[in-house]
Amino acid sequence: MTGIGQLAAQPLRAKRHGERSPTSIVFLVALWGALAFAVLCLMVLLVDSFLDGATRLDADLFTRYTSQVFPEKAGARAAIIGSAFVIAVTAILAIPLGIAAGVYLEEFADARRGYNKLIEVNISNLAAVPAIIYGMLTAGFALAIGLERRVVLAGGIALALLILPVVIIATREAIRSVPQEIRHGSLALGATPLQTVWRQTLPGAVPGIATGSILALSRALGEAAPLLLLGGLVFVNYDPDGLMSGFTTLPIQIFNWASQPQQAFQEVASAAIILMLVLLLIMNALAIVIRNRYQNRW
Template sequence: MSAPTPPVMTKPVPPTPLGRKRPRPADALFRLALLASLAVALLFLAVLIGYVLYEGVSRLDSRLWNNFPSIRHPERAGAQSAIWGSVWVVGLTGLLCLPVGVAAAIRLDEYADPTRWYNRWLELNIQNLAAVPSVVYGILGLGLIARGMGLGTTILTASLTLALLVLPIVIIASREAIRAVPNSIRLGSLALGATKWQTVWRQVLPAALPGIATGSILALSRAMGEAAPLLLLGGLTYVAFNPDGINSAFTVLPIQIFNWTSQSREEFAALAAAAIVALLVLLLAMNSLAIFIRNKYGKRW
């Protein structure tokens, strides 16, 4: 018998890390194109904001929020009626859409059967309505609310129209916040003898409240910056009084800015720029509040 052949010793090959691929030139070019697009967008945004600040810095004083609009005397004109109109419209929009949106989110996530065809149909339509252009809601508000219901061009009409506009956004944001609550919290509450509604009211909603508040504030900030649906409703471009109720005529900051930019005198261009800065400050304040609520009270399960 011949002696057994000794095994050949080879150098072990290190395993290839899972998920790691060799970088390709196309990936690097695509990433470079994305970064270039982002840089161009930020550059144009910075130029636009700088131009608006440069044009409107001369009118960023107390005249802007203390005086009413004036066609003959732009040096004394202000946007007090537009500011209070925005407060009325956005405030009433929040009162109309937030309870309905949160209740709809609770119904769809906590009580609705996802296997039923009508629940799936409802979810699909809510997602589609969130992407509908705002001008379509303006046409709906004009035909159904202003003329069909006979409410006319009032704050209530504008608030109902904007509530329809932001309602899908509130529902989607609230559902995401409710879904983020771990199911173990629901099961623990039910195991201790709580009813379904007690579990939702005392456990799920308090845990989801920061996410709901964040989504709601962002939805209302979109409503504050909308002009197209209110222009279709016939929002007045010149209002020299503050609203005194939900049935009052109104104007808002976007409509007032549109009116001033359509004037030919240079003084109105400075007024429009100052009003744009005021609107940006309000929107940034609302978005900052949403970010603060999310970072301060949000939970990572």
């Protein structure tokens, strides 16, 4: 007991060498300084974009097509509709497949099997792969099956591959949050494993799945690299009318306008940036509302 009392009386090492140590203070100051600098740069860019694009946040931005002759009248109608088409295809392709894969890996797959371990490792790695790699993969796939690269379907496939690992991981995390007691109770009452997943586990995991899926789609909305590699059009004066139609999206259109030397193009690019930021904020706010409103408190 004497030895235990002496150990208890000694101050903890973390207390003596924690946040008050010179090294910790220097690191903390550097960390907050880097964060403040990043936020300051972001605020400067946002303010600059707003000041340049505020005058172009009018009806022409939503109703007119882009123009190389009259940049002051250029609009983003084709890009807005094209983004809606591509994101819809992305959601249809990625979300059901991602949820099904997540459910299988979490509820039915045998973790001791070598191929299941390989799948899990690949999913974790694919979530960190640069977006342009998915564009290259889709371009090769389109070439192999004879699909035109500059169409809505190809763009949707590329973005679906991009967000698929994110949807799978979000689904697995949401399913893990459902208590095991609910599964055990359902199985004890005579339900099959599939019925338990369909009627108990998935409904309880819906808020987490929906939140992860919306955030994944918001990431896809802001991607331009894979679509540019696929040959996404930068000058479109028509609305896409199907899966095999040519398209452009807001990030591609912004990239095109920002690369032009005329001040009018810079202004409309800033207006389109503001529009895209508003859309991203709405999608992120929707994800937060769904999580807070429908998340179960077990």
